[in-house]
Amino acid sequence: xxxxxxxxxxxxxxxxxxxxxxxxxxxxxxxxxxxxxxxxxxxxxxxxxxxxxxxxxxxxxxxxxxxxxxxxxxxxxxxxxxxxxxxxxxxxxxxxxxxxxxxxxxxxxxxxxxxxxxxxxxxxxxxxxxxxxxxxxxxxxxxxxxxxxxxxxxxxxxxxxxxxxxxxxxxxxxxxxxxxxxxxxxxxxxxxx
Amino acid sequence: xxxxxxxxxxxxxxxxxxxxxxxxxxxxxxxxxxxxxxxxxxxxxxxxxxxxxxxxxxxxxxxxxxxxxxxxxxxxxxxxxxxxxxxxxxxxxxxxxxxxxxxxxxxxxxxxxxxxxxxxxxxxxxxxxxxxxxxxxxxxxxxxxxxxxxxxxxxxxxxxxxxxxxxxxxxxxxxxxxxxxxxxxxxxxxxxxxxxxxxxxxxxxxxxxxxxxxxxxxxxxxxxxxxxxxxxxxxxxxxxxxxxxxxxxxxxxxxxxxxxxxxxxxxxxxxxxxxxxxxxxxxxxxxxxxxxxxxxxxxxxxxxxxxxxxxxxxxxxxxxxxxxxxxxxxxxxxxxxxxxxxxxxxxxxxxxxxxxxxxxxxxxxxxxxxxxxxxxxxxxxxxxxxxxxxxxxxxxxxxxxxxxxxxxxxxxxxxxxxxxxxxxxxxxxxxxxxxxxxxxxxxxxxxxxxxxxxxxxxxxxxxxxxxxxxxxxxxxxxxxxxxxxxxxxxxxxxxxxxxxxxxxxxxxxxxxxxxxxxxxxxxxxxxxxxxxxxxxxxxxxxxxxxxxxxxxxxxxxxxxxxxxxxxxxxxxxxx
Numbered sequence: 001x002x003x004x005x006x007x008x009x010x011x012x013x014x015x016x017x018x019x020x021x022x023x024x025x026x027x028x029x030x031x032x033x034x035x036x037x038x039x040x041x042x043x044x045x046x047x048x049x050x051x052x053x054x055x056x057x058x059x060x061x062x063x064x065x066x067x068x069x070x071x072x073x074x075x076x077x078x079x080x081x082x083x084x085x086x087x088x089x090x091x092x093x094x095x096x097x098x099x100x101x102x103x104x105x106x107x108x109x110x111x112x113x114x115x116x117x118x119x120x121x122x123x124x125x126x127x128x129x130x131x132x133x134x135x136x137x138x139x140x141x142x143x144x145x146x147x148x149x150x151x152x153x154x155x156x157x158x159x160x161x162x163x164x165x166x167x168x169x170x171x172x173x174x175x176x177x178x179x180x181x182x183x184x185x186x187x188x189x190x191x192x193x
Numbered sequence: 194x195x196x197x198x199x200x201x202x203x204x205x206x207x208x209x210x211x212x213x214x215x216x217x218x219x220x221x222x223x224x225x226x227x228x229x230x231x232x233x234x235x236x237x238x239x240x241x242x243x244x245x246x247x248x249x250x251x252x253x254x255x256x257x258x259x260x261x262x263x264x265x266x267x268x269x270x271x272x273x274x275x276x277x278x279x280x281x282x283x284x285x286x287x288x289x290x291x292x293x294x295x296x297x298x299x300x301x302x303x304x305x306x307x308x309x310x311x312x313x314x315x316x317x318x319x320x321x322x323x324x325x326x327x328x329x330x331x332x333x334x335x336x337x338x339x340x341x342x343x344x345x346x347x348x349x350x351x352x353x354x355x356x357x358x359x360x361x362x363x364x365x366x367x368x369x370x371x372x373x374x375x376x377x378x379x380x381x382x383x384x385x386x387x388x389x390x391x392x393x394x395x396x397x398x399x400x401x402x403x404x405x406x407x408x409x410x411x412x413x414x415x416x417x418x419x420x421x422x423x424x425x426x427x428x429x430x431x432x433x434x435x436x437x438x439x440x441x442x443x444x445x446x447x448x449x450x451x452x453x454x455x456x457x458x459x460x461x462x463x464x465x466x467x468x469x470x471x472x473x474x475x476x477x478x479x480x481x482x483x484x485x486x487x488x489x490x491x492x493x494x495x496x497x498x499x500x501x502x503x504x505x506x507x508x509x510x511x512x513x514x515x516x517x518x519x520x521x522x523x524x525x526x527x528x529x530x531x532x533x534x535x536x537x538x539x540x541x542x543x544x545x546x547x548x549x550x551x552x553x554x555x556x557x558x559x560x561x562x563x564x565x566x567x568x569x570x571x572x573x574x575x576x577x578x579x580x581x582x583x584x585x586x587x588x589x590x591x592x593x594x595x596x597x598x599x600x601x602x603x604x605x606x607x608x609x610x611x612x613x614x615x616x617x618x619x620x621x622x623x624x625x626x627x628x629x630x631x632x633x634x635x636x637x638x639x640x641x642x643x644x645x646x647x648x649x650x651x652x653x654x655x656x657x658x659x660x661x662x663x664x665x666x667x668x669x670x671x672x673x674x675x676x677x678x679x680x681x682x683x684x685x686x687x688x689x690x691x692x693x694x695x696x697x698x699x700x701x702x703x704x705x706x707x708x709x710x711x712x713x714x715x716x717x718x719x720x721x722x723x724x725x726x727x728x729x730x731x732x733x734x735x736x737x738x739x740x741x742x743x744x745x746x747x748x749x750x751x752x753x754x755x756x757x758x759x760x761x762x763x764x765x766x767x768x
Contacts, residue, residue, distance in 0.1 A: 011525065012527065021197075021359075024197050024359060025197055028195065028197050028361060033360075033361060034197060034359070034360065034361060035325070035358060035359065035360045036197075036358060036359040036360075037354060037357060037358040037359075038199070038357045038358070038359070039301065039357070040222055040223060040225075040226075040302070040357055040636070045527035045528060045529070045530060045555065045558065045634075046525075046527055046528040046530065046732050047525055047526060047527035047528070048524075048525040059360070060432045060433075060435035060436040061429075061432045061433050061435070061436040061502055062325075062354060062358035062359075062360065062429075062432065063354065063433075063501060063502070065436075065437075065501060065502045065503045065514065065515060066503055066515050066517050067514075067515025067516070067517040068515055078522055078523070078525070079525070081520045081522050082519070082520065082522045082525075084519075084520055085517040085518060085519045085520070086517075087517075088515075101735050101736075102523055102524065102525035102526070103525075103526060103528050103561075103730060103732070104523050104524060104526075105523055106727065106730075106734070106735055106736055107562065107563055107727065107730075108736070109562075110523035110524070111523065112523065113522065119520060123520065142746060
């Protein structure tokens with residue numbers, strides 16, 4: 001089997017690392033070879049962050065090459081657009097439709113594209129737009145937006161739900177297991193595909 | 194049992210399985226997690242040393258006295274530790290000594306992309322390069338065997354993509370390691386000229402033996418496949434090659450210094466076209482060329498940045514693998530966090546039109562617009578020596594417009610000696626210590642002034658005021674950086690002073706403070722859109738058209754914006 005390539009992008013502090021660790025551990029438990037690449041250090045401070053997750057029978061490079069991501073999970077719209085050239089010709093973009101202005105936009109030296117969702121869609125074979133932040137907020141914790149997005153992802157992948165839920169349980173703080181599972185289910189049920 | 198581990202976590206696991214007694218380090222991306230993970234093993238002594246030189250010296254003492262020892266640092270940290278490095282190659286080690294150095298090609302979190310391989314060659318120390326987490330663990334164990342067999346320190350060179358990638362590692366039981374006997378031997382351990390000359394002969398013999406033996410070392414492997422293309426590679430580049438050129442024949446070097454000449458010659462003779470694929474400078478390539486072997490990759494790759502599968506494929510085949518261009522989008526540079534105690538100080542520096550020599554840490558981010566708070570950033574500790582140098586070339590009057598800015602951890606690392614220099618050589622510079630009670634940028638590591646060890650145990654607290662006073666600084670001010678009026682006042686006062694002075698702006702990193710203050714909000718009736726608050730570059734303050742607002746989920750309640758607002762339009766939210 002060819003590797004499955006999932007790129008997770010967002011803004012430093014949004015919880016992209018946890019999401020990638022859940023997917024990685026799940027894939028390993030299901031018997032796949034797994035490699036992931038993370039960003040630490042400077043760019044974590046509110047900068048653009050990206051995590052690569054790859055699994056399959058045998059994975060060599062931990063990095064997803066341009067044009068080869070099967071799925072991109074974007075925690076923020078501008079980041080979806082920034083990394084959209086990583087998506088393969090048949091890839092799926094899952095995008096949390098939250099907007100977080102980068103500093104140059106706040107300062108007025110750059111503009112946040114007004115038609116950002118249209119542009120993302122025109123650059124993606126398929127695009128699933130999710131209001132993950134509001135779903136998380138309604139559940140009572142903004143931070144679980146990452147498990148909402150994992151729920152959306154789960155529908156796109158062929159891995160058993162009970163394993164997903166076990167992986168969520170094993171990787172989130174013990175006090176937040178219940179709300180994270182709820183968030184996952186909400187995300188799973190959002191997806192129309 | 195199998196586990197998904199970061200390359201750095203795998204190094205730690207390797208140290209545990211190899212029976213390491215002592216582990217030392219100073220934090221630095223991308224190496225930090227190694228020693229953080231080792232500290233979790235109860236039976237290994239681990240420490241954050243004040244800097245990499247001390248870390249290596251502690252490690253040498255430990256190894257010479259008989260315990261297996263590992264020391265970790267980022268590439269530029271090895272510059273700091275270079276002094277002991279070159280001479281421990283002469284003395285040898287007794288028990289195994291492994292020096293893990295994490296390079297940062299592409300400069301994800303560094304000020305340069307220097308190549309540690311040259312240190313191995315310059316210091317006569319073998320260098321191993323793992324290509325994934327399993328190898329990171331295995332190579333640590335192998336490195337200890339090598340270190341003890343040849344009585345030499347061994348460098349393991351990681352790169353960001355190996356350190357910060359996770360892959361599956363098979364865990365094993367730790368080997369029991371008894372302490373080796375220590376024997377006093379001044380001809381081996383006292384490197385004065387007469388002894389060192391004798392030891393240099395041993396160093397040369399050792400490197401010759403290692404070079405001979407490298408031809409049959411298990412970590413240097415040939416993968417024979419299609420013989421039309423042969424590739425010599427190592428580390429992460431090996432993984433990229435396997436991904437995009439699965440049919441190529443490969444000589445994978447686990448040890449990149451010294452290089453296995455016989456193996457290279459044999460491999461070269463079996464392939465039609467030979468390429469060397471490596472990141473940064475052509476270290477292996479130059480060696481292969483010096484052997485008179487023709488290589489097709491001569492000058493093919495840049496010495497800058499990282500490689501990728503796409504780059505390798507297009508360079509070797511002339512074809513693009515996946516051609517897609519990025520969309521044009523505004524950049525998203527890293528920023529100081531909401532509530533960061535450094536922000537107010539930078540705001541004041543700009544307002545007072547002060548120049549600052551800067552240093553290494555989160556506060557380096559203050560160089561970017563709109564804060565634009567520092568003029569320079571060279572290396573750990575440089576701010577203090579540099580501001581003194583500016584005084585000596587531009588004179589006292591000009592010095593009133595300059596300060597040196599450094600963090601608490603960086604000051605302890607290598608700022609102290611600069612301050613001694615200012616006092617001793619009758620400087621008048623003002624040094625600002627941004628004391629956030631932690632090593633911030635690398636993810637909150639303790640240091641001698643935080644009162645805790647790497648294992649979280651209570652420790653004596655280095656008193657910065659007493660230390661600075663003992664150095665001979667008479668004017669020391671400790672100020673809360675949230676008190677912006679006081680910040681400005683003390684900066685004006687101390688920069689004018691015709692004596693050296695130190696201002697410690699003291700407040701813990703905003704990410705360490707568990708209890709959040711109530712957030713602020715902007716009263717739209719009072720806001721006159723003057724945008725003065727935008728000058729703080731606070732991620733919690735956003736603008737939509739003309740309307741300014743504060744994201745209450747991001748706001749940490751520091752109140753700096755309310756303090757500088759001229760129209761009292763910013764107030765704290767009440768329940």
